[in-house]
Amino acid sequence: MGTAIRSVQWKDGKFRIIDQTELPLELVYRDLGTAEEVREAIKKLRVRGAPAIGIAGAFGLYLGVRNYPGDDYEGFVAQAEKVADYLATSRPTAVNLFWALERMKKLVRESAEMPVAKIKNRMLAEAQRMIEEDIAVCRAIGEVGSVLIADGYGILTHCNTGSLATGRWGTALGVIYVAAEQGKRIHVYSDETRPLLQGSRLTTWELMQAGIPVTQIADDMAATVMAQGKVDIVLVGADRVAANGDFANKIGTLGVAILAKEFGIPFFVAAPLSSIDMSLPSGEGIPIEERPPDEVRTCFGKPIAPPDVDVYNPAFDVTPYRYVTGIITEKGIAHPPYEITLAKLVEG
């Protein structure tokens, strides 16, 4: 039980990812050797999921300065800042990316006395540490959240928050993996998550790999499985959580949250503390990425609508805190009022 898939790792001097745009038809690894390749991989969603994007950003920054020829600290810092800015424009919503880049820049700033070669080594070690930390954090999220899962539970999830989105365990799926490890018989309903199908392509795939029972549904079937009493809890991830508990997550999360409320089903968000942005008082300030219209006009590359139709394609939505039963972090579960409980966890 559980999964050993590593979707992001450092291997033979390159940042190796599973190319998630190819799943579930093919399992393709890509070895990224430059900041440009990492940025492209983030932008095209070859690597995705808030924690994995943060890790990719850290390795991208290292790769972008690895070949810096000089030995002068000032020039090196300038290069690092430039690469960080460049990587930061790949996707605007996930706070983990900015968090990871900031952490790497801070390391560089704190290493001003060291030779450039040593700073490079420290950066690589820091990026590798981020993977290990993510694995530990997600494991903790899974263990914390697993108390919410009873034997026999039906669990609905949206998008992908598992091994493919993180270093190993995942956030919402981390809870599911740990609950399954504990011997609880669970059944997952996986929203396919249009337009990019992270549910049917990724979540379903990795749950099947791990031997956890999963039923695939189209997004517009969620209300019906809830109405039929098949869902005991909803678990989703988050790309950014505001101080009041509002959170941004994959488009479609808001709808699922409203349905859960209507049917009296607990709705939990699983997210590392690094996803919580205490500088944002509410979700209104979260920028929402709009992605290319052809993602909606097509389905996994297949045209499904008139090619010139007008499209609205927000990649995320913001779910107000009032729909959120609790927020599962590596340090505990926050309940309303989130201004207080999240602040305690973040500071704690």
Place this chain on the structure above:
Amino acid sequence: MGTAIRSVQWKDGKFRIIDQTELPLELVYRDLGTAEEVREAIKKLRVRGAPAIGIAGAFGLYLGVRNYPGDDYEGFVAQAEKVADYLATSRPTAVNLFWALERMKKLVRESAEMPVAKIKNRMLAEAQRMIEEDIAVCRAIGEVGSVLIADGYGILTHCNTGSLATGRWGTALGVIYVAAEQGKRIHVYSDETRPLLQGSRLTTWELMQAGIPVTQIADDMAATVMAQGKVDIVLVGADRVAANGDFANKIGTLGVAILAKEFGIPFFVAAPLSSIDMSLPSGEGIPIEERPPDEVRTCFGKPIAPPDVDVYNPAFDVTPYRYVTGIITEKGIAHPPYEITLAKLVEG
């Protein structure tokens, strides 16, 4: 403005349909000459939409007895009953199919004194009359419902309820066509309607043909466009309406209804009186068709999930009356309590 598309018609001794499984990539007509071909077309959704299925059933029944060789009334009736039973098994949810078959069988029963050849002619004329009646009924639904649409309205719809689902105008889209004809500036948000994409493939296509502004969204974006204040009214069709106002419609309708309630957006059902089944006290008695799992594992033929994943694929859901602001029929708009208002319209 408006549309002249005829998705079902009698032409040169055959029942001609637009094959909706090919849209929007190709506009293909198919000429059906036997009951078997009609049944296959209904089952495979080449012809779909409650009113169009009813019409197809009527023509299918005619085609199934057209070549009856004998002149004996008893044998002819037996053949008609047999073909009707055969056609009735094509799709279980749409009441219009049973209504149309029953109407044809009644005609046969009432023609016992006539020669078989004459009964055949009467049956063809009756099926043709059903198209004309549908056009008139949908036009009336459109005119009745158009009072609900104000200039500048954003309208969200799910599935396809337009020219492609009916004789010409459509039910929910009939309201939209008439409102547009009246010079109201409207904007339609079209849910793509997974798994079979009747929204993106059909509704969007026919609205663009008619020059009505439409924006394509994935189903899981409906909550967000509502939250952004872009939707002033939701209009959907119905495959079967129970006496209390519960109704079955394309999977995903229930979710849209709940979202509309949450955002305080009026939610109207547009349906001919022939869709109202006063023999059913509530929606609990409506049988829900489950369709093949590969519809969810694929998207317009393209594999998008592990090929062996477990799937739940109900073709319809049942929306309780408490989410329904009103039901638009050709004779007027029913408001709660539906037991009384629907009964009046049906009897009236």
